[in-house]
Amino acid sequence: MRRTLVGCQILAVSLMVCIAGNGQAKVMGEEAERDRLRAKAEDAMGNDDAETAAMSMGRAALMAAQLSKRQTEPAPRQTFNATEHLYRSQEHGYRAIALFRRAGGELPASAGVCGSLQLAQLELRHAQEALSGPNDTEGKNTASPRRKAAQQSMEDWSIVLDSIQGEFRCPS
DSSP: OHHHHHHHHHHHHHHHHHHHHHHHHHHHOHHHHHHHHHHHHHHHHHTTOHHHHHHHHHHHHHHHHHHHHHOOSHHHHHHHHHHHHHHHHHHHHHHHHHHHHHTTOOSSOOHHHHHHHHHHHHHHHHHHHHHHSOOTTSOTTOOOHHHHHHHHHHHHHHHHHHHHHHHTTOOO
């Protein structure tokens, strides 16, 4: 009986936290929530927690997809779409690291780990393609800060992803 009561109390508190968290996210705005999730993923990787990082990047990718769908202008839609693919790439990359560690860290990495890294490469290519098209609303020499940040993140992630693939001895 006491266990049931404690369980119900924990469930009630959990639900209140979830509801409050959702309300706070709406107040902060979807872009801020996406940035918070991305930062959470980076912190998780800094703490050597690839599984949490993968989950956070997956949520950030979902937020970027929602933002992309709500855009009426082509340039921001294109940037958010590219960001979604970049975050999916990072999600797959982090998941590959988590899988590798869970499997004991033996080299060469398993086919599952290498497959996750191939998915990460594919998503990165989609992100690069999404930003390779013309930027309709902005001048040729001036890209938006959001677009520049996405391009820089893609370049940085490409280097990291290639390094992981080499370290894990996965075929290119």
